Amino acid sequence: MKKLMNMWNQMSLVVRIIIGLLIGITLALTIPEQAKFIVIFGSLFVGALKAIAPILVLFLVMGAISQHKAGHKTNMKNIVALYALGTLFSGFVGVIASFAFPLTLTLVSGAQNVTPPSGVVEVLRSLLLNLVDNPVKALFNANYIGILSWACVLGFALKNAATSTKSMILNFSDALSQVVVWVIGFAPLGIMGLVFDAIATNGLGALASYGKLLILLVSCMVFVVLIMNPIIVYICIRQNPYPLVFRCLKDSGITAFFTRSSAANIPVNMKLCESLGLDKDTYSVSIPLGSTVNMAGAAVTISVLTLAAVHTLGINVDFPTALILSVLSAVCAAGASGVSGGSLLLIPLACSLFGIPNDIAMQVVGVGFIVAVVQDSCETAVNSSTDALFTAAAEFAKWRKEGKEIIINKKVA
Structure with a gap:
């Protein structure tokens, strides 16, 4: 048994996850009734990630801002611009693909007990109210917009705090990051x-019946x-x-594909940025921020599913109106992070642009x-990996302007 455990621990996490995936599929297809008890493992795993992620974001951002030295320039403006462009262009990609390969849906019920927003004004209003949400309530409800705002406010307020206080905050950040690593180990x-x-x-038949939709997404x-992302990165760094x-x-x-949580993937991205030699003052803020507002995958989901509904109902839509959808998808995607159900609950809002009734x-x-x-696994993988990618691209672009040599192959090998 000890030898088996050592062999298991020596395998990479990805290999272990694939083994778990295959075992789950096999048991579901062969003995679904007898193996029902393993469902608890999935519930515990998701519950642990949801529990640790909000407080992790709070301490990471608060610690990073409180430690920032006056006069030290960061790349946050460029990174935020890349986040916005990436999300907007992703919505545009979804629109173009939906026009090139129009799909119709077999509509089903099954979205009970959820209340979508009624308009863009409501989304923006919720976004602003979430900014000033009670901090304890924000942590309890995993309202990442509110958590980010309070983390920034507390971080700036703690800039003049004693060194011992700042060290304590950083120690908490490190401890919480380690807890996430332990959880991901399971x-x-x-x-x-x-x-x-x-x-x-x-x-399997349920997924197969929506195969075309999945393939398009x-x-x-x-x-x-x-x-798309490589083109954006090339424009920044002018290298392969x-x-x-x-x-x-x-x-x-x-990792993000299997955990399905951008917030829980923050320590993974932080470690990646560190290994790339990036500025810690920058990535310690940009990575938690990206996990909340950089939602390229969500923009794709909203665009594709909305236009699939349009085609299903036989609604004629001109291309300029569809372009407005890509902008709306980008705005909705950024505001979806604190909402249960993520990007899916913003689909009725996008559908309202074409006069589609709420029940449909x-x-x-x-x-x-x-x-x-x-879909959600792929979406999270896109969102989270892009956080690190754009942070690195902005940093390498800064090095290029300063005349520093950028050897990407060496940095990322």
Whole structure:
């Protein structure tokens, strides 16, 4: 047994997760009734990630801002600009793909007990109210917009605090990051339970019936990470972007795919940025910020599912109106981070742009819940890996302007 445990621990996390995935699929297809107990592993894993992520974001951002030295320049403006452009262009990719390959949906019910926002004004209003939410309530409800705002305020207020106080905050940040690493270490068991529950409940046929939709969603996200993002990075650094892109996908995207939590993937991205030699004062703020507002994958999901509903209902939409959808998708995606259900609950808002009734739009949300097993994993992988990618791109662009040599292959090898 000890030898087996040593062999297990020596395997990479990705290999262990794949093994857990295969075991979950096998049990769901062969003995679903007898193996029902393993569902608890998935529930415990997701529960642990949801519990630790909000307080992790609070301490990471608060500690990073409080430690920032006056006069030390960071790249936050450029990084935020890259986040905004990436999310906007991703929504545009979803629009173009939906026009090139129009899909119709078999609408289903199944989005009960959720209340979507009624308009853009309500989304912006909720966003502003979330900024000033009670800090304890924000932590309890995982309102990351509110957590970020309070972390920034407290971080600035603690700039003149005693060194011992700042050290204590950093110690808490390090401890919470280590707890996340421990939780992610149990990902193979958690993934086994999650995939078992999904297949035992819906069956493989449920996913297969929405195969075309899944293929379009995943293809758009693959285009974003392998074509669009590299073009943006190349414009920044004027060198081959793919070594950096593949490093971010390998070190960040794969983990995020299986954990399905951008916030829980923050320590992974921080470690990646450190290994790339980036400025800690910059990435310690940009990575937690990106986990909340950098939502390229969500913009793709909103655009594709909304236009699928449009095509299903036979609504004629001109291209300029569809372009407005890409902007709306980007705004909605940034505001979706603190909402239960993420990007899916913003679909009715986007559908309202085309006059689609709310009851029909909620059926589209029901379709989204069915394909979420794959869609949400891919979406999180895109979102989280892009956080690290754009942070690195902005830093390398700064080095280029300063005349420093940028050897990406060496940095990311």
